[in-house]
Amino acid sequence: MDLNCVGVFMDRDGTVSKEIGYVNHASRYELLPRTSLAIKKLNQAGIKALLATNQAGVARGYFKEEMIGEVHAKLERLLAQEDAYLDEIYYCHHHPDVGEGKFNKNCNCRKPKPGMLLQGAEEFDLDLNKSYMVGDKISDVETARRVGAKGILVLTGYGRGNYENDRDSWEVKPDYVAEDLHDAVEWILSHLEKRDQ
Template sequence: MDLNDVGVFMDRDGTVSKEIGYVNHPSRYELLPHTAAAIKKLNNYDIKAILATNQAGVARGYFEEEMITKVHNKLENLLAAEDAYLDEIYYCHHHPDVGEGKFNKDCDCRKPKPGMLLQGVKELGVDLEKSYMIGDKISDVEMAHRVDAQGILVLTGYGRGNYENDRDEWDTEPDYIAEDLLDAVEWILMDLGVTIDND
């Protein structure tokens, strides 16, 4: 089965890494357990592993845009140490209500708008109807559903609280609710009909 056009988009904070609020220094950035193992499974099947994250701390003046690059360099190094990698990293540094200049913008890339998913189509050739978005907020699921992708809610980060306290107010339902990123990836592989290699 050709999985080259399948994209698995992942939120960053609370999904791939610990949710600590705005990450204003690489030393504060830590992966969640099983993150590298989850991404390595995607790599093993040539499924595109793509980060898609809102980073409005730039627009809010909490840190310079360069800090996002530094944090993502650390992320890639942590993954590489476990023989895993991301095919692409997309981030939105805009905010519609705060910030100055180019950062103060009602853009198409801020989740739940699907601009970062559409970038994956343009730059990586993913087929969104075969693709997935994983995140710890229902806005991640909504983003996926806007472009006919599947949306998965993880219970890490804000996910468990979002699920237990706010689900009566959701406008959409996750296609799957996962304990963490690894659980989500294993469900995706089963959904794709892939025999999971647990080595």
């Protein structure tokens, strides 16, 4: 299989980084253990590593949009220290019910709507049927399902609590439940190898 057409979309808070609620200052932002190693493995395999994150704190007035850029600059610096990188960062700063002006919008990019994945597929010529979405909420899995991608739930962030308390009521089921992003990437690489046989 040509891995150039494969993308791994990752949620941010609770998946790539620690879940601390709304990140209203870059100093509060910290990667989870093994995140850099996981993303580096994607880089080395030639698989696109893409962030897809809802950031409605802007619409809610908790911080200005510039803060998202500052946090993502820190994220990229932290990854670079371990020779890892993201191919692109997508974020949705909209909310359908709160906010003013351009931020108050019923958009197609707020997960579980698939707009960020569709944008990534278009920009990088990805086959979403061969791609993956990793996140700590079942809505991330639902986002994957809407475009035919595989959805992986990580037990970091909100994942473990959601899995233990809510899974019987889920309308969609994860393709895999991973301890963390690194575990998810290991499963993805193994899954791709099996697909190729």
